[in-house]
Amino acid sequence: MSYVIGVDLGTSAVKTLLMDRSGVIAAEATRSYPLFHDRPSWSEQRPEDWVTATLEAMKEVASAAGIDAAAIEGISFSGQMHGLVLLNDKGEVVRPAILWNDTRTTEQCREIEKVLGDKLLSVTRNPALEGFTLPKILWVRQHEKELFDQAAIFLLPKDYVRYRLTGQLHMDYSDAAGTLMLDVAGKVWSKEVLEAFQLADSFCPPLVESHGLVGTLLPEIAAATGLSAGTKVFAGGADNACGAIGAGILSEGLTLSSIGTSGVILSYENDKEKDFGGKVHFFNHGKENAFYAMGVTLAAGYSLSWFKKTFAPNESYDEMLAGVEQVKPGSNGLLFTPYLVGERTPHADPNIRASFIGVDGTHERIHFARAVMEGITFSLNESVDMFRQAGKTVDKVVSIGGGAQNPAWLQMQADIFNATVVSLENEQGPGLGAAMLAAYGCGWFESLEACADQFVKHADSYEPNPQAVETYASLFRVYQQVYAQTKTMNDQLTAFRG
Ligand SMILES: Nc1ncnc2c1ncn2[C@@H]1O[C@H](COP(=O)(O)OP(=O)(O)O)[C@@H](O)[C@H]1O
């Protein structure tokens, strides 16, 4: 039997999956690493931590009982998007990576809008958001000039790990799309953007397809992990592109809902000219010459993990959520907006913060827990709503991420989205997509679709309950008012934040 490894470099941890040719998981391993918030809006990680954790997790799956490491033919990657890694001309990291959920760059976003004008949307197909990479590059140039002057090239998180594994510098289109420097439809680094910000062509790594072969493992990496030095390494993709591949979102009409740390509603798109006016993100898919549109809730699973950490620190998710399905839709009039770290879609606003509205003396912790789940799902529904308004059909949604582990949450998604929600047998979304890119790259299948037929297995299906759909439709209209009604207050509260 031959195998591939999918590496999912997430925000909280790296997860590695060893998969055989029939799409069965032979082994998995996870290693976590710290996140640093030195200031309220900052979010950074040490690239070296990613490398150490990835090597350990790869070593663990490679040494799984009964597996001949030489039979592991290929490796590919899924990575947290947008994070800035700067390297000097010796390939050394210049400063810690600035991550996707770091919002220090509002001033740089306004500068990008001013300098690029209409070109921003027509070329990069996306608005300037704090989380994207170009604003981070401009921030480092403005605030840490000495460090910036040392930087010869930039990479995204998984590209750095792959560079350390192979010695080769590359970036794939799906991840490059999240930098605001790619001509998304043309699939080249945008000369207009680079010239407008005086960035050299050599500052950007060579672009490749997600299934593209970029090299083999360096001998020292093979020795450290127990893998063969001949193991082929394929570029991989952005975590949301890989999540889509791992959920079989490879043709028009399919929608993905992902509730991880962040939350995503993603819709496959064949038409590179499709125009959402910058209201949702528009990125290259990990499938060649395909695209996807996506709305992002910054604190989706993070809202529930914050709630658990604060109010149920010694319980598991299942313990904390026991009985949540007994609480009626609407949590007895308690409404939550998940703006714990600001928001992206549909309100790109780093200052907005979360609210509980309608708290009364009858509410118990379980009502708050359900309200948090409902608020996260309402936020995702803003994107569903926008896709429908743009003429897309959203009637079947594949749900992935940690949030898909709770059946009540899957039913809630069906009721709030008013669509059939399907869960997967394998909860590994992006890691599975990464393994599929390696399997396809190795030539095991003639297309990603053929690979999906073998690797992606639907588990349960949840149909919308008409009564709950009606309740949620009314409540969603109330939810949609909270942003505008709390915005000014939150702007005023920024002065009091630590
Ligand atoms: N058993 C569970 N029930 C409900 N939600 C869960 C459960 N386990 C994890 N989650 C949610 O999933 C999130 C983690 O999802 P995951 O896909 O692992 O995140 P990431 O890859 O972004 O780090 C947690 O923050 C939590 O909100």
Ligand SMILES: O=C(CO)[C@@H](O)[C@H](O)COP(=O)(O)O
């Ligand atoms: O910023 C985005 C997408 O634009 C995030 O989706 C990140 O790519 C990482 O998310 P997690 O998988 O860690 O939740």
